[in-house]
Amino acid sequence: MRAFDILVFALVSLHSNWRRTALIALATAIGVSSVLLLTALGEGANRYVRGQFETLGTNLLIVLPGRSETVGGPPPMLGETPRDLTIDDAYSLLKHASLKRVAPVIVGSAPVSTAAGLEREVTILGSTSDMYWVRSLHLGYGKFLPPGDPKRASSVCVLGYELAEELFRSQPAVGQWVRVGDRRFRVVGVLTDSGVSVGVDFDDLAIIPVASAQALFNRNSLFRIIIEAASEADLKTGEEAIHRLIAARHEGEDDVTVIAQDAVVKTLGRVLTTLTLGVGGISAISLAVAGVLIMNVMLVSVTQRRAEIGLLKALGARLSDVRWLFITEAFLLASLGAVFGLCVGLAGTQVVAEMYPEFPVAVPPWSIAIVVSVAMLTGIVFGVLPARRAADLDPIDALSKR
Amino acid sequence: MHERHDPQPAGSSMIELHNVTKTFVVGDQRVNAVDGVDLTIAKGEYISIMGPSGSGKSTLLNLIALLDRPTSGVYRFDGSDVTGLSDDELAAIRRLSVGFIFQAFHLIPRLSARLNVELPLMLAGIAPGARSNKVDRALAATGLSDRAQHRPRELSGGQRQRVAIARAIVMRPALILADEPTGNLDTGSGNQVVELLESLRMEEGVTLIVVTHNPDLGRRAERQIRIVDGQIAKDVVGGCDARV
Known part of the structure; x- marks a missing residue:
């Protein structure tokens, strides 16, 4: 079967079950948009803090009298006065x-x-x-x-x-x-x-x-x-x-200590980035939930479409054809959700930006790239099991009436 | 045991079964659904397989259709041994050489008649440009050209079965297997479907095997095989017993 035909076949299937398609896409979309929104808030916090520090001036070095760094070696014999x-x-x-x-x-x-x-x-x-x-x-x-x-x-x-x-x-x-x-x-x-x-x-x-x-x-x-x-x-x-x-x-x-303000900002930035990643990671759990949903829906679909799968196999579909039909369907479901979630996430960020103009929320590009590819990958990974089940159906059993 | 006189030269036989047995395990009992069947079917023959429920005729059909493998015995399809082939290899033969017609039609409900007919061409990986002519031809041959865009549920039973026939002939297979093709139809549309199958068989010269327990339908075939308890009980050609 040609890749294009597999795609068309999967699209027609999604279209004819549009309610189911919309619900599952919604589940994925919620996951994607929540990751985007939370990372946007994290990035906003990061930018806010950086902004605050930048109002203090840029490329600053601060010299303090006395050494505050700990150096190894024996304690000084004489008391040091800077x-x-x-x-x-x-x-x-x-x-x-x-x-x-x-x-x-x-x-x-x-x-x-x-x-x-x-x-x-x-x-x-x-x-x-x-x-x-x-x-x-x-x-x-x-x-x-x-x-x-x-x-x-x-x-x-x-x-x-x-x-x-x-x-x-x-x-x-x-x-x-x-x-x-x-x-x-x-x-x-x-x-x-x-x-x-x-x-x-x-x-x-x-x-x-x-x-x-x-x-x-x-x-x-x-x-x-x-x-x-x-x-x-x-x-x-x-x-x-x-x-x-x-x-x-x-x-x-x-006998002086030099502090680069830049280093302070960078440390703070690292802390906030870690926080953003953590929050994004937690909200990514909802993506896994969406993946499990996709798997369940596809498994139900395999059961409902037994006769169709049996027919395809009787007509000479290869095992790989049947597998790809179902994986493609799961992948399209997830992708649809990812695109929908991307729109919702970006729109939500825009709304937050309008409501709190002084808080510089922004969806970081890496977060878009990661969340969209993870969502699509979820579709493929969670589509594998239903696809295998479909391919393993015995055409005689599948075609006989129950 | 049942040696049939074969008027055709060897090598032009479509199907050769040699001592084919299919055993199922039911509980702790072994049941031979098909029990040591020898059967040779020449190219272009029109055969009906009849028998009571549970006689093993469906199992025999599944074996002939390459949907199932015999437990023992040898199956030669179109001259080559297919006994030990893999699932995908059997699928390839089905794709290219076997057309299926089912009692329950088995059309895909969300696809138009046209797309249902196009399905075997898609499965065979034929380029979209080359498909259109073949589909048109199959639809015209079954008198469905004006129904091409209808979904199966918008068609009558007879029309649905004609879509299934169009799907079965679109790849121009050498063998068409019809399993109770009129079982879900009233007498009128049943007759139309059978007449269509017979005329297509004459035009295309395909081998047509009809499995039925309707005696009127079975008698129309030139050669009639009766299965009882997994064995060929009767094999009649043109009114004479073929097994002499």
Whole structure:
């Protein structure tokens, strides 16, 4: 029998039992669409988290004083005190081509008050004009800290959105004076409402020049240095360069820890991908259930069509012809369900995307490829047993009336 | 034991059974449904096989039709020994050389008359382009050209059996086996079906074997075989006993 004739024969059979066909296709479709929807949600969560991290800036390296890594070997004989990170340390890193921008950071806490007498204890961030680029900040009003010698203190500050609201209500904050600790600063800019919840809350803080922060907190050492690498490919060489350059400045002692933000995001991404796979795998159980359903329906069909199978065999159908007729029918059933489920899954994803626009759901292409091929394979695998049963029927028995 | 005088030269015989036995085990008893039958049927013969229920005539038909294998004995079909062939090899012979007509018609209900007739051609793997002419010819020969697109349930019993006849002749087989072809039909359409079979046999020169327990139908054949208890009890050609 020609493959085309087998296909036509199976299609006619599915068509003439269209109710049965539709029900079984529906079972497969539910399996396929649930896998697609769940992986789409998982992928959405993954993208959401990545998105949140990317608002912190890209290709970032963060340098902390002291080594936090565990190295083997005997415990140190002498207690080690890490050297301070200084502003000079930070700017020395710019010598390396792979490092584009540095933002030295000092963090502290101080009360911020206005002439009107409103006061609020907030985080004070001491940094430079490059902070704006490194952390991808957005200004609502005014300007950011002016560029210039980072070692020179100046009395300007930038307020977070919420802090500005609290201190000045509806009045424009830019141009006003605030008191931070025992010093006065003029507000030059206000950040936009970031809504970012990962990391530092940029809505409720004040940013002042790093040298001013050193004076304010009476501290020379930096809390950390945030560095932007020239490109993603430069992260690795950049990290090595930081260790080398700092060691050179710290009498050969490599006493800093470098964290690649990228690595953090990647780890988180891996966790979420694993989660997506797990959830997708669990929902794939419904595909197996659909497969068993297909098998049962095909077995019933073999019993119902005994006479027809007997006729085909009497007319000279090969064993393989009979087998292929039934496997093809099961395969078509599963494929129909897969296509139907694909449509439902994609439409469902679209609906979720419309309902929650801030949540970036998307069906990952690998999930489509896997689920559709698994569904079709299910049809073949679960079609084998009914097909064998059909081929093994004795034509004399099958044709005789019962 | 039953040597028949054969007017045809050897080699032109369609069917040769030599001492063929088919044994079934029923409970702990062995029953010889066909018991040491010797039978030679020449090409182009018109034969009826008659006998009471349980006489073994259906088993004999299944053996001749290559649907079943003898327990012992030798079966030569169209000159070649088919006793030890595999299922698929037997299927290939059935596909090319045997046309079946059943009492219950056995048409596939979801297929049109045309597709039912086309089925043997599909099973034989004949290209779609080459099938159409053969189907047209078979439908015309059975007077069904205007019923080609009807489903079996839209046809009368006589028409259904004519579709089955068209299906049986579409491959132009050398042998047509009809098992109670008029059993489910009224006398009128039964006669039409038999006349159609007889005229086709004359035109195509096929060997026609009709199994029946209707004596009127059986008597129409040129050679009449009567089976009793799995053995040939009577073998009559043109009114004379062929076994001399």
